[in-house]
Amino acid sequence: MPKSPSSRRGSLGAAAETPAGARNVREPPPPPGCTGRFLILLAEEEDRAAVPVLRNVAGLRVARSGDYAGRPALAALDEADGLVLDELRVAVVHAPPDALQVLAAADARAGILAVEPERVVHALPHGAVGIPEHPIGGPAEAGAAGSAVAAAYLRGYRDGVNDLTGRLLRGMPAADAPMAEAPAFAEAEFTWGLQATRAGFSTWSGRGVRVAVLDTGxxxxxxxxxxxxxxxxxxxxxxxxxxxxxxxxHCIGTACGALSPRQPPRYGVAGGAEILAGKVLDSRGRGEDAGILAGIDWALTQGCAVVSLSLGAPVRLGDPPSAVFEQVGRRALRRGTLLVAAAGNESRRPDEVRPVGHPANCASIMAVGAVDRNLQVAWFSCAGLDPRGGQIDVAAPGVAVRSAWPGAQLYATLDGTSMAAPHVAGIAALLAEADPSARGYALWALLVQNARRLPLPARDVGAGLVQAP
Incomplete structure (x- = not known):
């Protein structure tokens, strides 16, 4: 079952940018990691006064996502002060200081349940954890197109790569340290991840199940x-x-890649599932809470059983989870949609272990840690360190994970909890096909109950290694 939720109200940060037409007020810049906009959690009941409070009391010009059929609703943020996501009952607003004070003073009777700053999120915080393999056939055989793709990727990550080697060495045992014998994972037919989770041997494919992956497209x-x-x-x-x-x-490939890929081994868990690709991160791997929430809102309208989130932002130990995302996770579960999120890559084991990041640290969102092919905790995987919440729920393969890649290269091998989360999303699709009644909370329970117990701390792997039916 989901973790015990927190009911804390989100705290207010610095004032947002002044919307068009508002008074010219000098405002401080947003705090680091925030955009300057705010998330407003609204009561679910449509007859509550939240939207009138935004419009008539706080003086904000707000649009509603239901009015943007056929085009991205986030465009409203260029035309108005805010946008209400109708399915989630969450608003994203530009709020000047006086309007923000009105919203902060509102209470549940006005339909305003929480107000908090909007965060910046990333695909892989603090640089790349993995490096793509050479194009199939090697660089000389790949041609100019494949080489260009690889070169563009490496240029985008070179700052992180310069720093990566030292971090890797700090997180690995000494050369003369004894190593546990690796399980026999020959990858001629299936990737090691599909073998460890038994997804490659499942009779289910996720057929008829809709899986949304919110990422870079x-x-x-x-x-x-x-x-x-x-x-x-x-x-x-x-x-x-x-x-x-x-x-x-890469993430979509792991969750829903083909049962018979062009180049073996098979790497996709739920090869029969229906794919919904929501691009919420730009070509640099950067995004904002508003994009994630809009993507979740869309996934709910499309009837998705699972939403995979290999993205997030780091948090400090003791930071409360987002009250908005916590309620979004609960509302999604009640609608029959499970949110699965990567725990984060900020740890540098064994010297430094960092807490589960946003939004995976929310009790109602399934947090996924990463293990390597020795079924040991990945050196970068974050952990459940806060006794008030933000623990790991399950673990999945997240080291040397081969999957799809854009362009002529076709395939790449990466590390990260970003690679672990789509394994779980894909297996959730298999379970959802095997038991059509298993949705939301029931699907969460099946993932936890069927997990393979590992001789590792629950703070690192939760219930254990996720297993396919």
């Missing part, structure tokens, strides 16, 4: 996706749903 021309039901929508201004980064294609 998808390579819609990837040969392993031919003939598959795919819906792709961008929630990033100025960018279409195509993946200009790579992270999204």
């Amino acid at each position: 998808l390579d819609l021309g990837h040969p392993d996706l031919g003939g598959r039901p795919v819906e792709a929508v961008s929630f990033v201004a100025g960018e279409g749903p195509e993946d200009g980064h790579g992270h999204g294609t």
